[in-house]
Amino acid sequence: MPRKPITPDNAYLRLAALCARGEQAEGDLRKKLHSWGLSPSDADSVIARLKQERYLDNERYARAYCRDKLRFNGWGRIKIAFMLRGKGIEQEFIDNAFSEIDEEQYAAILDDALAAKAKTLNDKSPEQFRASLLRFASSRGFEPSIIFAAIERLSSLAGGV
Numbered sequence: 282m283p284r285k286p287i288t289p290d291n292a293y294l295r296l297a298a299l300c301a302r303g304e305q306a307e308g309d310l311r312k313k314l315h316s317w318g319l320s321p322s323d324a325d326s327v328i329a330r331l332k333q334e335r336y337l338d339n340e341r342y343a344r345a346y347c348r349d350k351l352r353f354n355g356w357g358r359i360k361i362a363f364m365l366r367g368k369g370i371e372q373e374f375i376d377n378a379f380s381e382i383d384e385e386q387y388a389a390i391l392d393d394a395l396a397a398k399a400k401t402l403n404d405k406s407p408e409q410f411r412a413s414l415l416r417f418a419s420s421r422g423f424e425p426s427i428i429f430a431a432i433e434r435l436s437s438l439a440g441g442v
Contacts, residue, residue, distance in 0.1 A: 289323045293330055302334035304345045306371030307337060339397035340374040351387070355394050358382070360422020391423050392429045399435060411436075 287295075296310055307328060314324040331337035343365055350356040350364070358379055365375050397415045402410055411432055418428040 285319045293327045297336050304342040306342050339370050339371035343374040343378040345372050357421050357423030387399050395435050
């Protein structure tokens with residue numbers, strides 16, 4: 282049995298409640314509106330109303346997403362930027378979010394992740410050890426220059442592995 286179509290006003294109320302619970306990306310909300318069967322013009326009006334009433338703000342979302350993914354997931358800038366672009370967030374907002382990252386904290390997050398990973402790497406040659414750490418940090422989205430510096434710091438602490 283097909284669903285009863287949702288009205289733009291009901292869609293607005295549902296999305297406003299969703300946005301009130303936590304930051305949302307415009308791209309994600311547009312997908313929801315499409316799945317609910319709203320026409321593109323109705324979806325545009327709902328999104329415009331959400332923005333006007335400050336329920337929806339892509340820059341605010343980018344800052345919150347960046348902060349959370351760095352702190353809780355241990356992701357680097359490359360992975361965060363990739364995911365934000367996939368959600369339709371403008372590069373300017375991504376750059377603004379990155380400007381709020383404390384470089385010492387960023388390096389410490391990578392150092393901690395590499396130290397934890399290093400404990401799991403048994404019986405590896407120094408080359409394999411470094412390659413494993415490099416692949417791991419790259420998969421987390423950290424930049425190569427920062428990865429190499431972190432591996433050097435870890436190696437000097439571990440006695441030149």
